[in-house]
Amino acid sequence: MKTAGGTTEAKRRAGKRAAHEVEDGFVVGLGTGSTAAYAIDAIGRAIDDGLEVQGIPTSFQSRRRALEAGIPLTTLDAVDGVDLAIDGADQIADDPDSNGYGALIKGGGAAHTREKLVDSAADRFVVVADPSKLESVLERAIPVEVIPDAHTVVAERLRDLGGEPTLRDAERKDGPVVTDNGNLVVDCAFGPIEEPETLATRLSRLPGVVEHGLFVGLADATYVGTADGVDVREY
Ligand SMILES: O=C[C@H](O)[C@H](O)[C@H](O)COP(=O)(O)O
Numbered sequence: 001m002k003t004a005g006g007t008t009e010a011k012r013r014a015g016k017r018a019a020h021e022v023e024d025g026f027v028v029g030l031g032t033g034s035t036a037a038y039a040i041d042a043i044g045r046a047i048d049d050g051l052e053v054q055g056i057p058t059s060f061q062s063r064r065r066a067l068e069a070g071i072p073l074t075t076l077d078a079v080d081g082v083d084l085a086i087d088g089a090d091q092i093a094d095d096p097d098s099n100g101y102g103a104l105i106k107g108g109g110a111a112h113t114r115e116k117l118v119d120s121a122a123d124r125f126v127v128v129a130d131p132s133k134l135e136s137v138l139e140r141a142i143p144v145e146v147i148p149d150a151h152t153v154v155a156e157r158l159r160d161l162g163g164e165p166t167l168r169d170a171e172r173k174d175g176p177v178v179t180d181n182g183n184l185v186v187d188c189a190f191g192p193i194e195e196p197e198t199l200a201t202r203l204s205r206l207p208g209v210v211e212h213g214l215f216v217g218l219a220d221a222t223y224v225g226t227a228d229g230v231d232v233r234e235y
Helices: 004-019 034-048 060-069 112-121 148-160 196-204
Strands: 027-030 054-057 082-087 091-093 122-129 142-146 164-167 184-189 209-212 221-225 230-234
Touching: 004 034, 004 082, 004 122, 004 221, 004 230, 027 034, 027 060, 027 112, 034 060, 034 082, 034 122, 054 060, 082 112, 112 122, 112 142, 112 209, 142 148, 142 196, 148 164, 148 184, 196 209
Parallel strands: 027 054, 027 082, 082 122, 122 221
Antiparallel strands: 142 184, 142 209, 164 184, 221 230
């Protein structure tokens, strides 16, 4: 049986393992969420032991975690490139025989726009996860970041594409979630996504959409923490 403690340990293992890939002098993309946070903490400990790196956070949350961990920060426009990005995922397509093997759904924390920017800029993008994130076919609702004025129009276009859109509401305030970029999030359910690349292209084309949480062909590897180790998938 999977326990909350077991999941925590799996996330910690995956995060630590990915942090081992960080080398002296690297510029590292720092993902958002509870799993990437373990990688950030591990990089911080390596810095205490003498490693020299710079981090690029993907959200307010990862920036704060990185500052707490003592990671020197930089920005995408101040560096020549990103050596490695480490980031979590909400769902990972895990059928090697399918079109979308290694495709991801991200944005459960509304951070997918900056995550996609940083993760796609990296020479290598490693996903860190626990086994609950693995599915043969992606099926979670896709987070779509929209400029505020556009949310009703985009929702209409998403229905045209066969989706069921819902404006994401904040849990601890009246009103919608507002992203780090000042935008809104529409979560759109499409059922099982057999052709993630086709859907990703269609979503990217919609006026008013800033970015969506379907990451296709971006991940280079996934590290899945397990009860006694880490399973590695290279794409
Ligand atoms: O917007 C949030 C991000 O895409 C996260 O990487 C994703 O939600 C996974 O988070 P966690 O590791 O906490 O499940």
